[in-house]
Amino acid sequence: MKQIVTGGQMKFLDDYTIRKIGIPSLVLMERAALSVYQALLEEKFPLKKVLVLCGTGNNGGDGVAVARMLHVTGVSADICILGKKDHYTEEMRKQVNIAENYHISFVKNAVPAEYTTIVDAVFGVGLSREVDGIYRDTIEALNRSEARIMAVDIPSGISADTGKVLGCAVKADVTVTFAYEKAGLLFYPGASYAGKVRTADIGIYKLPRNDFELSVLRCEEKDLYRIPERKPDGNKGTYGKIFLAAGSRDISGAAYLSACAALRTGAGMIKVHTREENRQVLTTMLPEAMYSFYDDEEIKKEQIQEGLTWADVIGVGPGLGTGQQAEDILYTILAEGGKPLLIDADGLNLLAGRMEVLTQYPAPILITPHLGEFSRISGVSVKEWKEAPLYLTRRFAQKYHLTVVCKDSRTVISDGSEEIFINTSGNSGMATAGSGDVLFGILMGLLAQGLTAKEAAPLGVYFHGMAGDLAASQKGEYSMIAGDMITQTTEILKKRGTVL
Numbered sequence: 001m002k003q004i005v006t007g008g009q010m011k012f013l014d015d016y017t018i019r020k021i022g023i024p025s026l027v028l029m030e031r032a033a034l035s036v037y038q039a040l041l042e043e044k045f046p047l048k049k050v051l052v053l054c055g056t057g058n059n060g061g062d063g064v065a066v067a068r069m070l071h072v073t074g075v076s077a078d079i080c081i082l083g084k085k086d087h088y089t090e091e092m093r094k095q096v097n098i099a100e101n102y103h104i105s106f107v108k109n110a111v112p113a114e115y116t117t118i119v120d121a122v123f124g125v126g127l128s129r130e131v132d133g134i135y136r137d138t139i140e141a142l143n144r145s146e147a148r149i150m151a152v153d154i155p156s157g158i159s160a161d162t163g164k165v166l167g168c169a170v171k172a173d174v175t176v177t178f179a180y181e182k183a184g185l186l187f188y189p190g191a192s193y194a195g196k197v198r199t200a201d202i203g204i205y206k207l208p209r210n211d212f213e214l215s216v217l218r219c220e221e222k223d224l225y226r227i228p229e230r231k232p233d234g235n236k237g238t239y240g241k242i243f244l245a246a247g248s249r250d251i252s253g254a255a256y257l258s259a260c261a262a263l264r265t266g267a268g269m270i271k272v273h274t275r276e277e278n279r280q281v282l283t284t285m286l287p288e289a290m291y292s293f294y295d296d297e298e299i300k301k302e303q304i305q306e307g308l309t310w311a312d313v314i315g316v317g318p319g320l321g322t323g324q325q326a327e328d329i330l331y332t333i334l335a336e337g338g339k340p341l342l343i344d345a346d347g348l349n350l351l352a353g354r355m356e357v358l359t360q361y362p363a364p365i366l367i368t369p370h371l372g373e374f375s376r377i378s379g380v381s382v383k384e385w386k387e388a389p390l391y392l393t394r395r396f397a398q399k400y401h402l403t404v405v406c407k408d409s410r411t412v413i414s415d416g417s418e419e420i421f422i423n424t425s426g427n428s429g430m431a432t433a434g435s436g437d438v439l440f441g442i443l444m445g446l447l448a449q450g451l452t453a454k455e456a457a458p459l460g461v462y463f464h465g466m467a468g469d470l471a472a473s474q475k476g477e478y479s480m481i482a483g484d485m486i487t488q489t490t491e492i493l494k495k496r497g498t499v500l
């Protein structure tokens with residue numbers, strides 16, 4: 001797991017390192033600038049003529065130090081400072097003083113088009129409001145230039161918390177961020193403004209994970225080892241039994257994809273409860289599953305109860321429909337399930353406006369709404385969510401005692417505790433029919449194998465994104481379809497043994 005920070009947390013850690021640990025601010029700044037200088041060389045930036053664009057804060061101070069490092073190695077570097085002298089931080093003042101002693105050239109009205117490389121050191125984590133005036137004009141001119149752009153810590157204009165563009169923002173080719181990735185570099189549009197992100201260790205104190213009041217994390221490939229190991233003496237019961245209510249009249253695909261993904265992820269057994277019309281197609285396509293069918297008559301509660309008693313994990317929703325039968329199935333499960341429960345799609349649509357019934361359920365519940373569904377069940381608009389994705393997802397999880405997987409280009413996962421996850425795997429090709437059903441199946445598969453909802457959710461989402469990335473590498477983002485992701489789960493599970 002990788003630790004991510006918000007802008008406020010980074011400022012706290014900077015401050016803690018300086019005041020409590022005792023590393024002087026200028027030492028951190030020197031290391032920060034050196035890491036940017038090295039990145040300029042390693043990423044082969046064209047250093048014929050470099051402009052370092054600085055703000056008045058410490059991000060600007062980093063920039064002035066980078067200009068000095070370039071200057072002493074014979075690179076022609078101009079410094080242009082936006083903002084007034086009386087706004088300089090103490091560190092910025094010292095850096096400017098050093099640069100003046102070196103006779104580095106300061107320019108007033110830089111023309112970005114004249115430079116081969118531009119270092120963006122206007123705003124870092126201290127950006128506090130919309131960018132306008134001279135800042136906006138300069139950033140827009142910079143984005144129009146042909147120069148390669150290196151952002152210091154975060155592209156100026158991007159919110160370090162949400163990735164939002166505050167007015168306007170620098171479009172960088174490479175960003176060197178210090179100590180930790182900032183949440184704003186992971187969320188879109190910030191992620192696409194940052195270009196390639198390099199994280200540099202500059203000596204900031206590494207706070208233990210448990211000491212963060214709110215710990216923002218992301219999974220990485222080595223976390224695959226968290227998928228439970230297969231036991232040589234295991235049997236199909238060892239790997240869990242799933243009861244899945246999915247599919248409706250003429251909708252069999254969602255049931256197929258989720259059930260198949262669950263089995264491919266390693267679940268021992270699955271029983272699909274679905275409409276009679278799906279009998280032939282499902283039993284032909286997925287004979288490995290067991291089935292119970294219902295028709296136009298009233299749903300048979302005993303049939304469902306039998307499945308619930310047998311199962312270790314329950315899933316409800318994919319392709320279920322929102323008619324009376326679907327509602328009866330959902331409420332039977334809520335009343336009598338009592339086992340870890342996953343709800344998606346139509347299951348969530350049926351719950352809109354009645355979410356409080358979930359707080360009565362005696363076992364963990366995991367829900368996987370996309371942003372539209374989240375909006376419907378929470379009353380939070382998509383626009384509001386984008387302003388505060390971490391806070392709003394967590395608040396919702398707390399309110400209804402759930403693990404929430406809020407699906408977006410950067411899925412946010414929270415069980416309401418102090419640990420919250422942002423997922424970074426995946427690609428635009430995954431915005432394809434049935435992709436959510438595959439995720440649902442993967443999550444059921446992980447829960448069936450004994451992971452808790454909190455463990456399964458971030459790992460399953462990451463796993464699903466990896467499957468999407470592998471599918472895209474083979475079929476391309478345009479052509480890949482949901483079934484390709486199931487095929488790739490096989491490849492990912494093969495990797496499990498190699499990442500330890």
Ligand SMILES: NC(=O)C1=CN([C@@H]2O[C@H](COP(=O)(O)OP(=O)(O)OC[C@H]3O[C@@H](n4cnc5c(N)ncnc54)[C@H](OP(=O)(O)O)[C@@H]3O)[C@@H](O)[C@H]2O)[C@@H](O)CC1
Pocket residue numbers: 014015018025026028029032055056057058059060062087089122123124125126127128129130131132135152153154178
């Ligand atoms: N010692 C350390 O702490 C270390 C810090 N490090 C580096 O420092 C960065 C953080 O520095 P920081 O806290 O000084 O804030 P920073 O990002 O430079 O911006 C603040 C300035 O911007 C201004 N401003 C804000 N919004 C604005 C707007 N919309 N439009 C116009 N102005 C606006 C604001 O002005 P004011 O609000 O005072 O008017 C203030 O002058 C961090 O990202 C990293 O790069 C590293 O060197 C490691 C050691």
Ligand SMILES: [K+]
Pocket residue numbers: 059120121122123124151152153154155156
């Ligand atoms: K910057």
